[in-house]
Amino acid sequence: MEGKMRQHLLQMLIENGDTFVSGQQISDELNCSRTAIWKHITELRKEGYVIEAVQRKGYRIVSSPDRVTEHEISARLKSDVLGKNIVYEESVKSTQEIAQKLSYEQKPEGTLVVADEQTGGRGRLGRPWQSPKGTGIWMSLILRPEIPLQKTPQLTLLAAVSVTKAIYKVTGLHAEIKWPNDILINGKKTVGILTELQAESDRVHAVIIGIGLNVNVTVEDFNEDVRKIATSLKIESGNETKRADLIAAILEEIEVLYREYLNKGFGLIKLLWEGYAHSIGRRIKVRTASQQLEGVAKGITDEGILLLEDDNGKVHSIYSADIEIPGT
Amino acid sequence: MEGKMRQHLLQMLIENGDTFVSGQQISDELNCSRTAIWKHITELRKEGYVIEAVQRKGYRIVSSPDRVTEHEISARLKSDVLGKNIVYEESVKSTQEIAQKLSYEQKPEGTLVVADEQTGGRGRLGRPWQSPKGTGIWMSLILRPEIPLQKTPQLTLLAAVSVTKAIYKVTGLHAEIKWPNDILINGKKTVGILTELQAESDRVHAVIIGIGLNVNVTVEDFNEDVRKIATSLKIESGNETKRADLIAAILEEIEVLYREYLNKGFGLIKLLWEGYAHSIGRRIKVRTASQQLEGVAKGITDEGILLLEDDNGKVHSIYSADIEIPGT
Numbered sequence: 001m002e003g004k005m006r007q008h009l010l011q012m013l014i015e016n017g018d019t020f021v022s023g024q025q026i027s028d029e030l031n032c033s034r035t036a037i038w039k040h041i042t043e044l045r046k047e048g049y050v051i052e053a054v055q056r057k058g059y060r061i062v063s064s065p066d067r068v069t070e071h072e073i074s075a076r077l078k079s080d081v082l083g084k085n086i087v088y089e090e091s092v093k094s095t096q097e098i099a100q101k102l103s104y105e106q107k108p109e110g111t112l113v114v115a116d117e118q119t120g121g122r123g124r125l126g127r128p129w130q131s132p133k134g135t136g137i138w139m140s141l142i143l144r145p146e147i148p149l150q151k152t153p154q155l156t157l158l159a160a161v162s163v164t165k166a167i168y169k170v171t172g173l174h175a176e177i178k179w180p181n182d183i184l185i186n187g188k189k190t191v192g193i194l195t196e197l198q199a200e201s202d203r204v205h206a207v208i209i210g211i212g213l214n215v216n217v218t219v220e221d222f223n224e225d226v227r228k229i230a231t232s233l234k235i236e237s238g239n240e241t242k243r244a245d246l247i248a249a250i251l252e253e254i255e256v257l258y259r260e261y262l263n264k265g266f267g268l269i270k271l272l273w274e275g276y277a278h279s280i281g282r283r284i285k286v287r288t289a290s291q292q293l294e295g296v297a298k299g300i301t302d303e304g305i306l307l308l309e310d311d312n313g314k315v316h317s318i319y320s321a322d323i324e325i326p327g328t
Numbered sequence: 329m330e331g332k333m334r335q336h337l338l339q340m341l342i343e344n345g346d347t348f349v350s351g352q353q354i355s356d357e358l359n360c361s362r363t364a365i366w367k368h369i370t371e372l373r374k375e376g377y378v379i380e381a382v383q384r385k386g387y388r389i390v391s392s393p394d395r396v397t398e399h400e401i402s403a404r405l406k407s408d409v410l411g412k413n414i415v416y417e418e419s420v421k422s423t424q425e426i427a428q429k430l431s432y433e434q435k436p437e438g439t440l441v442v443a444d445e446q447t448g449g450r451g452r453l454g455r456p457w458q459s460p461k462g463t464g465i466w467m468s469l470i471l472r473p474e475i476p477l478q479k480t481p482q483l484t485l486l487a488a489v490s491v492t493k494a495i496y497k498v499t500g501l502h503a504e505i506k507w508p509n510d511i512l513i514n515g516k517k518t519v520g521i522l523t524e525l526q527a528e529s530d531r532v533h534a535v536i537i538g539i540g541l542n543v544n545v546t547v548e549d550f551n552e553d554v555r556k557i558a559t560s561l562k563i564e565s566g567n568e569t570k571r572a573d574l575i576a577a578i579l580e581e582i583e584v585l586y587r588e589y590l591n592k593g594f595g596l597i598k599l600l601w602e603g604y605a606h607s608i609g610r611r612i613k614v615r616t617a618s619q620q621l622e623g624v625a626k627g628i629t630d631e632g633i634l635l636l637e638d639d640n641g642k643v644h645s646i647y648s649a650d651i652e653i654p655g656t
Contacts, residue, residue: 202648320530
């Protein structure tokens, strides 16, 4: 109850921005005493909020800490389903692992697992993903779409479009999508998306979308090898971003496109994806488990499969591969 | 060690069928004393084996109990990979649930979970599956094929073909496959197959094939409603079947077809499947989550999707549905 009330208070303050909120207003809305309000303000200050308190005017937030706790996210979030249930942990091995478990336990669609640090973060194909404390968004979202198995790769593309849009909205940075699941800024990897499934062969139980996003990571945080291929929003924009703002924006973008997707199908998502895609129409090298190919990326199919036309004009369907764009 | 030795002894006796195996032969092969052999024979008798012991001739099995323990199955099994690791439990909620967990723990391909009884067995689409004690095969097999997600429904079909072949081999009964995952004898459901996945959107970690097979279930074991639509090998053939014989035969059939599938693709499996299919070329009713259709089942695609031609000649791709064959 205490937590809920504090969250409600925080939400009021955040929504009012620079405007003071009077003690009376808070006390009416929260149905609590002035003393109780003061106690919550003290707690919020301990959490790193700088809150101005002026007699006869009330309270306002001067600055917030960059935290990704449940109430930091909830206070910013305007969504109907996604993020309505948030599980925050300071440090975890992997948010995907926790989300997988919660999904088995029938937690509802929209459940979000978010951590300040991952000690064993995983990327696509089991590759490790560095997730240093306090500098990135490491989160996993449970969706339960009623779609056939064959269509689930579409949700990776939907998530990539949503994250790209949210990055632009919050930071003004133009990101590009590299098939199937990376997001690049100025040619360097900024976001990785990992989509995992729990399914029967003809029914999807859950799609778990993991997002790793380098927000305030600095060049020094990356080791030498990673520096050449990875970047962060801070490195590219010069500014710090409040992670909770970006998480809220990502969830809102996903919610809009996901609703569109469930109601009207993949059409719009595909158009948006192709618009943001880094490689479509360009010459690429493709390395699958069994072969290497070179040619022009022609587009994606309605099932999210990449079409590659080789130099003999033969079109290959690429289900899973690493792609390389010569000259980047 | 004791268990391994007993299993080895059992295997020798089973392989020799009606022929006596001399104490000397056993003692040489197992590298143990006559007293040790006698101890193992006593233990096997306690488990329900009737073993004849004749001086100067040796031992032979007169009858075996119908058990599905690790050593009962292993003694009969001639496979390279499948069933090399067997987890037997007397009573479980669901073998799928255990196999899911073991798969997350990186247990190898071919791991088999088998139980004498399931208290919460599940069929396709979360439907309950009755799994009474001692009368059926309730098992789950972990496969780890390197195939794209889109192709995993093919493995349900592969499993259905394998089980149909194994039933014929062991009992002489002709079964038919009803798309996607039921096996019928004389029009009544005898086997259900449930295929579940652990996957990324472009990599399959595991395909877990659950098989529920009514072996020695009697008419009385089914409630009134189920009686009309379900049957067992015993009801149809009049004979009891040793479950371990059938499990070994199923694993061997799956292994042969699975190897063919990984090396040469879905072609042969598709032909076999269509050969055993109950509904192809016939008029069927299809009920999907969103609509009802009627028409002729034309066949399956290379991805295991059912093609239905309606009365206007339009062909529909059916990913997931219940089908009904009028007049059966």
